[in-house]
Amino acid sequence: MTAIPLGVPRRLVEFTLDGQEARVPEGSTILDACRAAGKDVPTLCEGDTLTPKNACRVCVVDVEGARTLAPACSRRAEPGMVVRTDTERARHSRKVVLELLASSVDLSTTPSVAQWIKEYEAKPDRFGPDAARVDEEPRVDNDLYVRDYGKCILCYKCVDACGDQWQNSFAISVSGRGFDARISVEHDGPLTDSACVYCGNCIEVCPTGALSFKSEFDMRAAGTWDEERQTETTTVCAYCGVGCNLTLHVQDNEIVKVTSPHDNPVTHGNLCIKGRFGYQHVQNRD
Amino acid sequence: MDLRFGDSKPTDEERAAVDALLGPPESSWEGADRSDADLRWARGGREARDRRDQLLPALHALNDRVGWISEGALDYVCRRLTVPPAEAYGVATFYAMFSVRPRPATVLHVCTDLACTAAGASELCAAVEARLGPESGVKVERSPCLGLCERAPATLTIRAGESARPGVPPLGEFEDEAVQAESGGPGAAAPGDGKGKGRRGRNTLHATAVCAPATPAQAIAAATAPESAPTEPAPETAVPQTGTPTLTLLHRIGTADPTSLDDYRAHGGYTALRRAFALGPAAVIREVTDAGLVGRGGAAFPTGRKWQATAAQPDHPHYLVCNADESEPGTFKDRVLMEGDPYALVEAMTIAAYATGAHQGYLYLRGEYPRALARVTHAIEQSRTRGLLGDDVLGQGYAFDIEIRRGAGAYICGEETALFNSIEGHRGEPRSKPPFPVEKGLFGKPTVENNVETLVNVLPILTMGAEAYAAIGTPTSTGPKLFCVSGSVARPGVYELPFGATLGELLTLAGVRDNLRAVLLGGAAGGFVRPDELDIPLTFEGTREAGTTLGSGVVMAFDDTVPLPRLLLRIAEFFRDESCGQCVPCRVGTVRQEEALHRIADRTGAAAADDIALLREVGRAMRDASICGLGQTAWNAVESAIDRLGAYE
Numbered sequence: 001m002t003a004i005p006l007g008v009p010r011r012l013v014e015f016t017l018d019g020q021e022a023r024v025p026e027g028s029t030i031l032d033a034c035r036a037a038g039k040d041v042p043t044l045c046e047g048d049t050l051t052p053k054n055a056c057r058v059c060v061v062d063v064e065g066a067r068t069l070a071p072a073c074s075r076r077a078e079p080g081m082v083v084r085t086d087t088e089r090a091r092h093s094r095k096v097v098l099e100l101l102a103s104s105v106d107l108s109t110t111p112s113v114a115q116w117i118k119e120y121e122a123k124p125d126r127f128g129p130d131a132a133r134v135d136e137e138p139r140v141d142n143d144l145y146v147r148d149y150g151k152c153i154l155c156y157k158c159v160d161a162c163g164d165q166w167q168n169s170f171a172i173s174v175s176g177r178g179f180d181a182r183i184s185v186e187h188d189g190p191l192t193d194s195a196c197v198y199c200g201n202c203i204e205v206c207p208t209g210a211l212s213f214k215s216e217f218d219m220r221a222a223g224t225w226d227e228e229r230q231t232e233t234t235t236v237c238a239y240c241g242v243g244c245n246l247t248l249h250v251q252d253n254e255i256v257k258v259t260s261p262h263d264n265p266v267t268h269g270n271l272c273i274k275g276r277f278g279y280q281h282v283q284n285r286d
Numbered sequence: 287m288d289l290r291f292g293d294s295k296p297t298d299e300e301r302a303a304v305d306a307l308l309g310p311p312e313s314s315w316e317g318a319d320r321s322d323a324d325l326r327w328a329r330g331g332r333e334a335r336d337r338r339d340q341l342l343p344a345l346h347a348l349n350d351r352v353g354w355i356s357e358g359a360l361d362y363v364c365r366r367l368t369v370p371p372a373e374a375y376g377v378a379t380f381y382a383m384f385s386v387r388p389r390p391a392t393v394l395h396v397c398t399d400l401a402c403t404a405a406g407a408s409e410l411c412a413a414v415e416a417r418l419g420p421e422s423g424v425k426v427e428r429s430p431c432l433g434l435c436e437r438a439p440a441t442l443t444i445r446a447g448e449s450a451r452p453g454v455p456p457l458g459e460f461e462d463e464a465v466q467a468e469s470g471g472p473g474a475a476a477p478g479d480g481k482g483k484g485r486r487g488r489n490t491l492h493a494t495a496v497c498a499p500a501t502p503a504q505a506i507a508a509a510t511a512p513e514s515a516p517t518e519p520a521p522e523t524a525v526p527q528t529g530t531p532t533l534t535l536l537h538r539i540g541t542a543d544p545t546s547l548d549d550y551r552a553h554g555g556y557t558a559l560r561r562a563f564a565l566g567p568a569a570v571i572r573e574v575t576d577a578g579l580v581g582r583g584g585a586a587f588p589t590g591r592k593w594q595a596t597a598a599q600p601d602h603p604h605y606l607v608c609n610a611d612e613s614e615p616g617t618f619k620d621r622v623l624m625e626g627d628p629y630a631l632v633e634a635m636t637i638a639a640y641a642t643g644a645h646q647g648y649l650y651l652r653g654e655y656p657r658a659l660a661r662v663t664h665a666i667e668q669s670r671t672r673g674l675l676g677d678d679v680l681g682q683g684y685a686f687d688i689e690i691r692r693g694a695g696a697y698i699c700g701e702e703t704a705l706f707n708s709i710e711g712h713r714g715e716p717r718s719k720p721p722f723p724v725e726k727g728l729f730g731k732p733t734v735e736n737n738v739e740t741l742v743n744v745l746p747i748l749t750m751g752a753e754a755y756a757a758i759g760t761p762t763s764t765g766p767k768l769f770c771v772s773g774s775v776a777r778p779g780v781y782e783l784p785f786g787a788t789l790g791e792l793l794t795l796a797g798v799r800d801n802l803r804a805v806l807l808g809g810a811a812g813g814f815v816r817p818d819e820l821d822i823p824l825t826f827e828g829t830r831e832a833g834t835t836l837g838s839g840v841v842m843a844f845d846d847t848v849p850l851p852r853l854l855l856r857i858a859e860f861f862r863d864e865s866c867g868q869c870v871p872c873r874v875g876t877v878r879q880e881e882a883l884h885r886i887a888d889r890t891g892a893a894a895a896d897d898i899a900l901l902r903e904v905g906r907a908m909r910d911a912s913i914c915g916l917g918q919t920a921w922n923a924v925e926s927a928i929d930r931l932g933a934y935e
Contacts, residue, residue: 054718055870055913056870092903100878100904104877128881130881168288170372170373171290172372174867175375177380184376186375187375194372
């Protein structure tokens with residue numbers, strides 16, 4: 001049984017959210033308050049296991065008295081703050097951000113984005129057929145996972161998961177600048193020449209499917225990937241004594257992907273190469 | 287941190303360049319040959335990681351010596367500093383002045399920004415590129431504003447490698463043209479312990495040559511032999527008012543020898559610091575607050591409030607950072623100040639640090655300013671030898687020293703938090719605020735960051751007193767202000783006027799030419815005004831009221847010979863190139879803005895209406911949702927050209 005740490009009781013911060021009184025524990029973000037109040041604010045670079053870089057700017061909200069909009073995912077609630085999530089100004093920025101993203105990268109495997117594009121009436125095609133895109137070929141340089149940077153929105157989550165927020169491998173970073181900025185290993189080489197330890201924790205946090213299991217990538221290419229037909233089974237990894245939870249995604253009686261529950265107090269969604277990719281023996285039927 | 291390094295090895299020259307900065311490696315953990323002891327003791331940990339801020343100086347050392355950064359060299363730097371190679375690669379590829387691909391040792395930067403474009407930069411560029419082919423050993427790069435707008439069109443040659451001129455110029459005798467810039471921060475010290483390991487090496491020489499105004503022949507001559515390029519004109523040639531008795535900030539430029547500390551003192555130098563010591567830190571902050579000084583970098587934040595907020599922070603140490611990364615197109619006042627009156631900056635930094643309780647100052651200097659680098663380096667060394675910097679400033683028992691950090695070609699590093707990241711050895715990406723620098727700034731400590739001009743204003747505040755200073759200018763914009771006038775004027779340069787003078791007065795002083803079509807205020811991040819708006823008072827409130835901005839004091843006059851759409855396109859290109867890429871509105875928005883301006887370059891009226899609507903929508907999102915001032919202002923100038931000048935009508 002896992003003990004749930006209670007910690008020191010936190011003071012409550014009171015502020016106004018969309019005209020309603022909101023009370024959240026000190027240190028909470030506006031996004032936390034929105035979610036507690038059941039409001040749907042779109043997010044991409046925010047992740048439940050990471051401190052967001054607030055780079056995508058799709059969660060911006062209107063804070064009274066501020067010159068610019070504030071990212072809900074990072075701005076902490078302050079007493080007396082007056083926040084509106086649904087002003088025309090905030091909606092406009094979200095719409096344009098969605099248009100800018102959808103016109104420059106492939107969002108076909110980004111969950112929820114199609115719904116947001118509809119909701120905000122974003123029209124990514126308005127920039128014309130010649131609008132510059134992040135055209136990158138998928139990088140298939142190892143047997144475990146694929147980096148398809150044509151789908152990358154540069155949310156920094158993989159960099160943070162690989163770096164000081166979780167794995168401390170520091171195998172990837174952002175290189176270049178501006179529109180030419182890309183996630184890459186040193187010297188932009190293949191993964192096999194890098195410090196990557198193949199824990200796959202970057203795949204776990206990737207919001208767009210730019211990073212995916214090779215098995216998923218191949219099945220998508222073959223048109224056989226079908227999440228409807230997949231089952232998810234959470235179990236305990238048998239490799240060592242740490243006791244990480246694994247969630248096995250199974251399609252047609254084959255493991256196609258392994259994740260870990262983000263609320264698991266041991267893993268927080270992270271695994272090592274064995275838990276993440278070492279499942280082939282399970283389906284070796286000889 | 288478990289780092290993995292590749293198999294590439296540095297060449298002897300690359301190793302020497304890095305070792306000259308960092309000292310020889312102490313163990314095989316840092317890249318030396320392996321000894322028995324290394325098998326028993328691992329060295330690393332926090333102490334090694336704390337030297338991360340030496341990453342940018344180390345990349346400079348390589349670039350200065352070799353001209354580019356190879357895999358082996360980058361790996362060696364990473365070993366020396368315990369930096370993950372992927373991150374170091376991210377840093378090296380962030381800066382425009384570095385290359386991770388082989389390139390010729392000589393790079394000729396041809397400015398293609400606004401003032402230079404108006405002065406025929408395109409023709410210069412084409413002529414130079416045609417004659418300096420791949421076999422010439424010179425790489426021609428189109429560069430953003432080089433800060434030489436008063437002498438447009440401008441070029442800057444940087445040649446890597448040991449200079450043809452032997453020896454380091456001896457201390458005290460400084461060559462005026464400063465073609466030999468010393469690389470590696472003088473007296474660099476680690477942020478943590480204040481000691482650092484063996485990093486006083488400064489024997490990597492490289493050659494630079496500024497050529498402005500440049501003809502193709504002159505630019506090519508300077509690029510082929512930077513060592514023997516003609517001397518740059520003295521800094522006072524950029525100050526048309528030289529000798530006018532009313533000057534406060536510029537009065538020493540052209541009258542005092544910028545290389546002589548004695549001359550500086552003879553012209554009133556160090557009286558302000560003496561007064562500061564007599565007053566004590568709290569009273570100095572009060573004087574600055576009462577004087578009504580606000581930041582001159584563009585944001586106009588009250589300096590006294592910033593100092594007070596930092597001084598009051600319980601966390602220590604406090605840092606002082608001088609932002610000399612002057613990169614706003616059209617701005618060159620800080621360059622002229624540093625070249626013409628470098629001791630004033632040293633003194634002003636000392637006062638600011640004393641008032642805010644800092645003992646270490648950083649001067650983040652634009653990488654494209656070789657003469658300013660040489661002059662300020664020299665001034666700091668002289669001040670140090672004469673006890674005006676160091677453990678006991680002026681015998682007052684107060685310790686303060688300044689370290690210069692060179693930028694490497696990134697406009698964004700002029701943003702205060704991006705500048706911190708750059709010094710710390712990370713990519714120069716802005717941080718999100720709050721927390722503000724006064725609370726968590728450089729190395730996560732309370733930091734005051736001020737622009738060069740802001741700091742230099744502190745000297746007259748202390749010498750003449752807050753009241754007398756506040757009497758200059760208008761009640762809400764106090765003091766003298768420097769304006770960088772360039773473009774279609776007879777006498778371009780830095781002008782000092784009290785706040786409140788009108789745009790027309792300034793332009794008349796500079797000898798504005800006929801056929802004035804537009805004036806750009808505040809640089810690329812500023813806005814255009816019409817020739818019939820010359821009665822706009824040059825104050826923060828006056829420009830705000832007129833719906834424009836004073837920014838950093840850029841006043842660029844354009845006549846009708848340069849098509850406006852071409853200028854707007856250049857501004858859009860500038861922001862696209864200089865966006866750091868962190869947030870979506872700016873990273874993609876600046877690209878979409880440039881694309882739309884391309885489409886309508888030759889269109890007007892209804893044919894341009896759709897794209898103008900698109901520009902407005904994207905511009906609004908950039909202004910509202912970008913992380914930092916770059917994205918927030920990237921649409922300002924274009925918007926003002928459409929709304930005020932009626933571009934595309």
